[in-house]
Amino acid sequence: MLAAADHSAWNGRVVESTGAMLGLAHWDGTLYLDREAIIDPLHHLYAHAGETQSAATLIRYRESLATLLHEHAHFLGPTNATQEAAREAFVKPGSRQLEEGVTEAWAQDHLDAYIRHLGIDKAAPGITSIQAPGYYAAFVPAVRTLTTDLESRNNLAPGELLALLNRQTAAGQLPLLVALTYNSTRLPDLEPPDTPTRSRLESILRSGLAHLDNFEFAPPEAATASSLTTAHQLLDHLHQEIQSAESAYTFSPHLPAIPPPTHTAPAALPSPTHTALPSPTHVAAPSPTHADAPSPTHTAVPSPTHTALSGVAPPTHRPTPPSPTTPPPRAAVSHHPSTGTRPKRPTPNHLQPN
Numbered sequence: 411m412l413a414a415a416d417h418s419a420w421n422g423r424v425v426e427s428t429g430a431m432l433g434l435a436h437w438d439g440t441l442y443l444d445r446e447a448i449i450d451p452l453h454h455l456y457a458h459a460g461e462t463q464s465a466a467t468l469i470r471y472r473e474s475l476a477t478l479l480h481e482h483a484h485f486l487g488p489t490n491a492t493q494e495a496a497r498e499a500f501v502k503p504g505s506r507q508l509e510e511g512v513t514e515a516w517a518q519d520h521l522d523a524y525i526r527h528l529g530i531d532k533a534a535p536g537i538t539s540i541q542a543p544g545y546y547a548a549f550v551p552a553v554r555t556l557t558t559d560l561e562s563r564n565n566l567a568p569g570e571l572l573a574l575l576n577r578q579t580a581a582g583q584l585p586l587l588v589a590l591t592y593n594s595t596r597l598p599d600l601e602p603p604d605t606p607t608r609s610r611l612e613s614i615l616r617s618g619l620a621h622l623d624n625f626e627f628a629p630p631e632a633a634t635a636s637s638l639t640t641a642h643q644l645l646d647h648l649h650q651e652i653q654s655a656e657s658a659y660t661f662s663p664h665l666p667a668i669p670p671p672t673h674t675a676p677a678a679l680p681s682p683t684h685t686a687l688p689s690p691t692h693v694a695a696p697s698p699t700h701a702d703a704p705s706p707t708h709t710a711v712p713s714p715t716h717t718a719l720s721g722v723a724p725p726t727h728r729p730t731p732p733s734p735t736t737p738p739p740r741a742a743v744s745h746h747p748s749t750g751t752r753p754k755r756p757t758p759n760h761l762q763p764n
Contacts, residue, residue: 622637
């Protein structure tokens with residue numbers, strides 16, 4: 411649909427949950443959604459379709475839909491992608507930060523189109539006029555900065571690289587960044603294919619992206635500023651590595667020609683018949699001079715959740731919710747929410763690192 415991806419790993423199951431996460435795209439293909447923050451607002455939206463709502467209610471609708479789009483995007487991938495490979499890649503340094511940043515940035519950019527595609531702008535008048543803050547302030551600015559730079563250097567349209575990354579799993583995102591970084595240079599034409607330059611570029615990308623973890627629990631403004639600073643430092647490091655690699659295969663500018671040695675002729679001795687010598691010593695001839703050389707309860711919840719994801723008609727009844735559950739994480743990431751998640755907004759003593 412919006413993402414134009416080849417494949418989705420979603421198995422069609424939706425499970426209500428409670429806990430710190432708004433939503434979670436599980437590795438087994440199940441979608442977990444918080445009942446109070448996501449499911450209930452969607453039921454309210456359809457129960458009061460067409461009615462005028464307050465800005466606060468519209469924001470609740472909008473954030474519910476944003477979470478659905480975000481988590482759905484986590485399931486996307488190319489035709490031959492597997493969750494096993496994605497899970498293995500996800501735990502490598504920088505992969506979680508990249509996947510969450512890409513997924514959130516893409517979802518923010520396409521939320522209004524998603525709402526219009528489902529006809530929710532008619533069910534909730536004014537919803538596209540309301541803006542709600544996004545998530546992952548420590549990741550999104552850096553991802554936007556990095557992708558914008560690579561788009562420019564690879565002659566891609568604005569947003570094109572973000573869309574390409576969103577259609578990849580964690581197994582394909584970093585390799586795509588490395589390839590675009592490398593191919594935007596002269597190196598493919600200068601060096602043999604077995605050189606370690608690509609590995610060094612990947613190491614720089616992983617290290618810089620992993621560093622964003624330090625700002626994940628900072629206030630949004632501070633996280634945004636630190637994310638941008640880290641992105642610019644990362645780009646500088648990449649450019650330095652590229653320049654260094656290119657210089658090994660290119661000649662330096664011509665050095666200035668070294669002038670030939672010059673000599674001062676010995677001073678002519680005066681004729682003894684015309685000028686008397688001041689002393690019996692001889693005048694020493696000057697030494698020659700030389701120029702110096704330079705050197706991301708198992709009761710399925712039907713629509714509206716399914717409505718939002720598949721576009722089918724709104725529900726005619728509300729299902730009995732399962733017992734509250736807290737889903738297991740997609741991957742064990744110390745001190746951080748599980749992959750494929752959208753955390754609830756932090757409050758004092760909430761979502762703090764262990």
